[in-house]
Amino acid sequence: MQTHQRKKVEIVVERARAPALVEAIQKLGATGYTIIPDVSGNGRHGKMGHNEVLDVYRSTMIIVLAAEPLARRIMEEAHRLMENYTGIVWLSDVEVVRGDHF
Amino acid sequence: MSDLLQLGLSNLLSPMVLSFALGFAAALARSDLDIPEAVGRAMALYLMFAIGFKGGAALAESGGGGKVLLDILAAGLLSALLPFLAYGLLRAFSGLRAVDAGAVAAHYGSISIVTFVTASQFVTAQALGYEGHLVAMMAVMETPAIVTGLYLARRALAKEGGGRTAGQPFFSKELVHEILLNASVVVLVGAFIIGWATGPSGMAKVKPFVVDLFNGVLCLFLLDMGLLAARQLRGVRALSGGTLAFGIYMPLVGAVAGLGLAWAIGLGLGGATLMAVLGASASYIAVPAAMRLALPQANPAVYVTMSLVITFPFNVVLGIPLYFAAARMLGFQAG
Numbered sequence: 178m179q180t181h182q183r184k185k186v187e188i189v190v191e192r193a194r195a196p197a198l199v200e201a202i203q204k205l206g207a208t209g210y211t212i213i214p215d216v217s218g219n220g221r222h223g224k225m226g227h228n229e230v231l232d233v234y235r236s237t238m239i240i241v242l243a244a245e246p247l248a249r250r251i252m253e254e255a256h257r258l259m260e261n262y263t264g265i266v267w268l269s270d271v272e273v274v275r276g277d278h279f
Numbered sequence: 280m281s282d283l284l285q286l287g288l289s290n291l292l293s294p295m296v297l298s299f300a301l302g303f304a305a306a307l308a309r310s311d312l313d314i315p316e317a318v319g320r321a322m323a324l325y326l327m328f329a330i331g332f333k334g335g336a337a338l339a340e341s342g343g344g345g346k347v348l349l350d351i352l353a354a355g356l357l358s359a360l361l362p363f364l365a366y367g368l369l370r371a372f373s374g375l376r377a378v379d380a381g382a383v384a385a386h387y388g389s390i391s392i393v394t395f396v397t398a399s400q401f402v403t404a405q406a407l408g409y410e411g412h413l414v415a416m417m418a419v420m421e422t423p424a425i426v427t428g429l430y431l432a433r434r435a436l437a438k439e440g441g442g443r444t445a446g447q448p449f450f451s452k453e454l455v456h457e458i459l460l461n462a463s464v465v466v467l468v469g470a471f472i473i474g475w476a477t478g479p480s481g482m483a484k485v486k487p488f489v490v491d492l493f494n495g496v497l498c499l500f501l502l503d504m505g506l507l508a509a510r511q512l513r514g515v516r517a518l519s520g521g522t523l524a525f526g527i528y529m530p531l532v533g534a535v536a537g538l539g540l541a542w543a544i545g546l547g548l549g550g551a552t553l554m555a556v557l558g559a560s561a562s563y564i565a566v567p568a569a570m571r572l573a574l575p576q577a578n579p580a581v582y583v584t585m586s587l588v589i590t591f592p593f594n595v596v597l598g599i600p601l602y603f604a605a606a607r608m609l610g611f612q613a614g
Contacts, residue, residue: 193568194575232568233567233568261575
């Protein structure tokens with residue numbers, strides 16, 4: 178099967194900031210995104226998201242697939258928007274089947 | 280004095296406080312007791328709906344007119360002014376950074392609906408009523424403190440030169456949306472209006488739901504709050520003694536301010552107790568959410584820990600009977 182090289186940007190960010198990131202991702206021209214609304218884990222800011230009532234301690238994951246130039250712009254913008262917020266951004270290589278979708 | 284002791288003791292041994300203690304102890308003992316988030320949210324919605332409805336229905340029965348609006352305005356003013364006092368005290372005695380002090384000040388000017396709900400139950404248990412529009416006063420008190428706290432923190436940030444505050448509007452669209460349309464405001468104010476509009480006949484239709492079930496749901500909700508507070512306990516170690524002390528003495532200062540307002544607008548004993556509680560309580564849901572949007576530089580571990588782990592339990596366990604006793608000593612009359 179033929180596949181196409183794309184980049185995947187994954188962002189884990191505290192809930193309060195997720196809408197701003199999604200807005201930026203759309204503005205930059207991504208064709209879509211996937212959200213996992215409630216993820217948990219442990220990191221520099223301590224534990225996040227264990228069935229927390231307080232949004233302050235909850236994290237959301239945003240996944241975007243895109244060609245490399247756009248993926249890097251998204252990563253940069255996400256980094257800028259996450260100043261003062263808890264979260265992580267990373268980029269990785271993926272192969273997709275339907276290349277015209279991303 | 281023995282009377283005060285008895286009041287405190289009967290509050291301590293009420294099902295509500297004991298439920299809170301059970302949740303707190305269970306979390307400390309690392310029990311796997313956990314109330315599913317959806318259930319917790321549903322209970323919170325129920326409590327806000329019920330307290331809003333009861334307040335509205337009580338107002339419809341008593342009537343009020345222009346004085347009600349004046350009272351509501353006065354409550355809003357108190358909420359706007361309290362953070363100045365809180366900020367001054369924090370800067371003088373706590374050693375918190377200015378931006379954190381501003382954020383904490385916003386929490387203490389604002390209110391905690393659950394504390395109010397618990398206090399309303401306490402007042403009812405003393406066979407006292409309270410003015411229905413206190414619920415509307417509470418709803419209005421949620422927001423002005425946020426504005427003052429943001430103003431204080433941003434002024435400090437601008438002085439430091441950090442924080443890119445110049446190009447940023449004071450209120451972003453998302454902040455206004457969060458403040459005015461968050462779930463608790465919509466349900467509380469909406470239910471208040473429904474209760475007010477439908478009056479005693481509306482109340483007769485939903486009384487088994489909003490009145491009879493109320494204390495039981497409150498118990499279970501406070502159990503959840505106990506779990507929540509105990510699980511945030513780890514945050515306490517990072518706070519200085521001066522900061523922790525603020526979590527205890529600021530409610531007392533706020534309660535005095537609340538009693539002052541209650542005297543000025545002529546509330547009864549039940550209403551004055553609740554007004555003191557509104558002055559004393561600190562937000563731990565609405566204001567943290569607003570602060571994360573508008574003031575991300577402030578450390579949430581500081582303000583959530585203080586309002587949720589220190590001030591909320593203090594008010595529920597000791598504060599409420601204390602404010603009631605103070606109001607009674609000051610000569611507020613029942614009825």
